[in-house]
Amino acid sequence: MIKENKKTALLEIGTEELPYLYIKPVLEQMQQIARKHFNSLGLRYSKIKTYATPRRLVMLIDGLAEKSEDRVEEILGPALKVAKDSNGNYTRAALEFALKNDVLPEKLVKKVTERGDYFSFTKRNNGEKTENILAFIFLEVIKNLSFPKTMMWEESSFKFARPIRNIIALYGKKIIKFKVAGVSSSNWTIGLHVYDASKVKIDFPENYFLKMKNKSVIVDQNERCNEIKRIIELAVKDVGSVILDESLIDEVNYLVEYPTAILCTFDKKYLNLPQEVLAICMKKSQKCFAVNDKNGKFSNYFIGIKNGISSCQEIVREGYEKVIAARLADAEFFYLNDLKNGLKNNIEKLKCIIFHDEIGTIYEKLERIKQIVKLLNKEFNMQIDDTLLKKAVELSKTDLVSEMIFEYPELRGVMGKIYALKLGESFCIAESIEQHYYPLSASGTLPSNKIAVLISLADRIDTLSAMFSIGLETYGSADPYGLRRIAIGFIRIMIENLAIANLPIKNLSSIIGKVFEFLPENLKNNSKSKNAYEKLINFFWQKIESIFELQGYSYYEIKAVVNSSRINKSSSLSSIKSRLIALKNARKRDNFLAIATVFKRINNIINRAKKQNVSILEKVDRTLLIENSEKTLFFTVKEAKDAIANYVLKDEYDKVFDKILDIKPLIDDFFEKVIVMSEEKSLKFNRISLLNYIKNMFDGFIDFSALQ
Template identity: 35%
Template sequence: MKNYFLLEVGVEELPSRFVESTLAQIKENLEKSLAENRVDFEGIETYATPRRLTFVINKISDNQADLEEEVKGPSKKIAVDADGNFTKPALGFMKSKGLSESDVYFKQAGKEEYLFGTLKEEGKATSEVLKEVVPEAIKGVTFPKAMRWGGKNMKFARPIRWMVALLNDETLPVDLEGIIASNVTKGHRFLGAKEIEVNSIEEYFEALKNNYVVLDQNVRKEIIKTQSEEVAKSLGGVVEIEDDLLEEITYLVEYPTAFYGEFDTDYVKLPKEVVTTPMKDHQRYFPVSKDGKLLPYFIAVRNGGDNRLDLVKAGNEKVLEARLADALFFYKEDIKKPLESFVENLKTVVFQAKLGTVYDKTIRIEKLVEDIVDSLDEKEILNDAMRAAKLCKADLVTNMVFEFTELQGVMGREYAKVCGENDAVAEAIFEHYLPRFAGDILPETKAGIALSIADKLDSIAGFFAIGIKPSGSQDPYALRRQALGILSILLDKKLDINLEKLVNDALDNYDNLEFNKAEVVAQIMDFFTERVKNLFKDLGIRYDVIDAVLSSNLNSISDIHTRAVELNNWLQKEELVEMLTAFNRVSTLAEKAESDKVDEALLKEDPEVKLNAGFKEIKAQVEGFLANKEYNKALDAFASIKPLVDNLFDNVMIMDKDEAVKANRLGLLKQIYDTMLTICDLSKIVYK
């Protein structure tokens, strides 16, 4: 393989969560720098293990492309004096561009002549360009946490220990703050050679393979998955593999070997999450189950071969045994008393200094749940929803959740069942945290839906009331995620609920705070509007359609989405441009109206008389269709007024000299415009 560049960045083991981002950033930095430096290439392949980041640039050119660029200077009247000599501005331009007087010329540009020159630069060898761009591409990576080492100025997630750089089988001595690239790589930390000399890309891949390094992360991931499935099958079960955990393990090992361990069958009697949470989140093990029930086995992945696997198995079993013994102890202690008994302890847990304790938050959630249930007209769920609201945070002060915070909500549900709460209450306690992250499941029970919305809206209202709101990339209290969670629930469950009213209700519960309520409500509604725009864009809705349907309010997210989808479809009509042009004229003039009152006695011209009469009929039709949420039909009905509007504009002077006549005509147009807004604002639609 010729005309390639191979770069390996050798590091101390990277945190698995940083690997994908680091690969992507360096690749992007290389692509951008090579393009800016006029170096052609076909593509960049990326590979990664915990100890190395590898980049292969394919079909890279031998040299930069030559540069030939025409540059423009001052106009001729500024560049030349009365005697025909170059002025200081002209000479300054030539000096800044490295041009002599013989290199410049005048050329017409628009109405004047300007001084021009052509810059020419012969392309450098690609090897020289790479020496410059590679260090910058690596140093340009950003991390949530980074470190310095060895007196270096650069920062990286972990110290960089070596680099390999081969350009067409030749070593390229790239200098990264004293780390000089060579043709020497390293094998697996324990199983491979300490130093391996490679003189070509083929040798590089072969050497790593022979030294217990599976370089390709996709191959490594598939090996882990396949081996784990085979091990689970041999145990009579199936392995439960979550994508996030699989990816994490992929970047923890260079040479994976899956094996199983066992634990006491008594632990299987515990709630499943009590066992699988320490197994997955703390030990990076895959659970094994059969017909949905947990088996007393786990599958782990070793960074190495199968040598003395019995000792590795025993060691992992011992570690998990300690974790599960703790979990069993905490569980037995917690269920000695009812879940409700933990509620009082929430008074000792601070939610936020200005917003009180978690107990205070629970009281607010109870009040807001009642308002939400009333808005949804679901009075039959009120008792369950209120009971769940009272208990929803109680598990935060249990032994189990104190040790395993990932189990909040899960243990609340389990403990509620143990102490005799009904299924609706128990499930709502779990569901009130949903959705916990992008793509997570949504609450399904009515009580869980009400509780989830109340919990999230209480947080948003409280933080906005004390002036804490997301800014740029900063969102320490995950308010964006919580807002998106509320919107996702409202949209998915097609809930017809007035969001602004709920925001007001939530703020009313903060009667101990001083704030401008109207101002905070406006800020929160603007915040939700931005989230709606992002959500709808992700759903494939045009940005101008989103603006059009958001012109009125956010009273019902589900209804707004329905309008957006139907408007999206309606805009496929062939006569769209003419239609929108007419309604844009209506909206432009309607803004000049001081009132929407129409005195029929002042309607003297035939076009305005016909428009007024036709509009009354059409308005009644539109209102009927809107009442039945038939927005496509409402748009068709409203659009049918176009010929009457065109007739008015073609034959009547709207801005009449008679102020009363002018105001009357503007009032009629305002009535039409206001009716349009009850569907959407067509003036927001962009057309060509």
């Protein structure tokens, strides 16, 4: 065996600073694109690795073969019968095929296929030298990366996230030559450009990383991340411990090519500001890390990460501290102003905040929410004092017009709570302001505060009913208003609050119907609002399904339970959950599949009978039960029916499945010994009615036909 020669290949796309959020997904894409082409061209490699700094996207291919594999390909030509004429001469079809593939017609051989005999020939593709293919693959990688936003910067109008300024393309020591976006590939790059923008020559891929490190660039993002954590720990060890924020580390990691940690301080007087405010000032405005003192208390230290080596730290520290001081001074100014202004004065200002052009202002929304919470309070029997509830609603969104939220919108709710407490509101009210936004995401924490539960539900159902009334229901994957998240939150809160979850779903539906009545007139009577209620109810059912899917139930289990719930008037959200649990358990039983099959069979017979216009009676005529097995079945089912109804009432679904298991052999016996489709019409009809009687027993409990 000949030993194959392998080398390492390197691609560095040198750019101006990339947005940090763009980088991770693109590293994944580079791998995929390269892998795809290596595979389809038969070029072997041992490993593809990708790296990035803010100014370079790097791909390193280890063990890349010197040439692609030889490949043998069979090419099928014209059918034999049209390839030669009656005299045995090649026809035009054959000659053209041979010409096209650059072979002599005599070289064509017969190939027997399922569709008849054909001419074919075997084409041998010799492998190609890697250095000839690699330019193509590198170009494909560069051209096919996708970014959330792209720009143009030079005359060829090439699009990329930010300008490309240099490209290293090496296979071993050889430069792989190509040109894209006006940049010719080469074997040089630059180091930390804000420090030294001179060219750095890379002789071969293996020494790239070390050479870059000598030029103050840590190319490997994992190494850089560890380095950031290490130097932060080192910097704070004498004063306390850093409040480690992984998302900030991630961001900072892609903002620097070489990190240096600088320990800074701010004036202690700002420690009077809420920690949430201090933290966001540091993180959002300055990408700095907050520090706890040795007693675990928020301190006036913070860590800034400088891009580059540790020289001139004093100058940079002074700068960081000055900027943070200005930010904190601003925040303090907002904070004191907001407190001076109070929350109640903001209620009127909400008249100027548009919730949605067609729906109206936040103020108007709150007026509706007041009516909705009152309704919910009563319907759910929450027994919260209505005046308290009204006050909580009024204050719930007052922080939206505060100066702090204008500067830091992500603190909404959080500031509301802080301000309410400072201004002497009760803890319960303050907490409800923060929690009425819960859950913040589809899987976020639910509100625990009872008032917040009601306001969150009311806020959500108001948004949904209004949005659906102006035709903004969601289609496909687009969901610009986040209606899915809002609806999932709505359902999750109800499922987790037993007082609500135990109510019949029909009651919940009728409450939702009443909510539509609170909408402004222009929303109720426009063409888009037609069927808005029905569409919303359907939307909720879909969300119920997705919530349970997330909880690990299978699609078919959910369908079987949800289908039945949609026809069962007394079914509740709790019962959906307990039936799902019972069904999941029941499916583990050995004979469950057999039961499902039997019930499907019953369903099929009934459906067929309905199509044939057989009148199915509610009651079974006992006098027409002549065979023993149908008598036994009827009386057993009759007895079981009451028991099952009783179990269902008590949510004891496991017992229901026990009962079904008891009956199953009798049904089998019935099918074995009795001919349903009897010649005697009255017998036939009665037997179908008997089957229907059995089926009815489980309607509203489980839809067996949905099970696979």
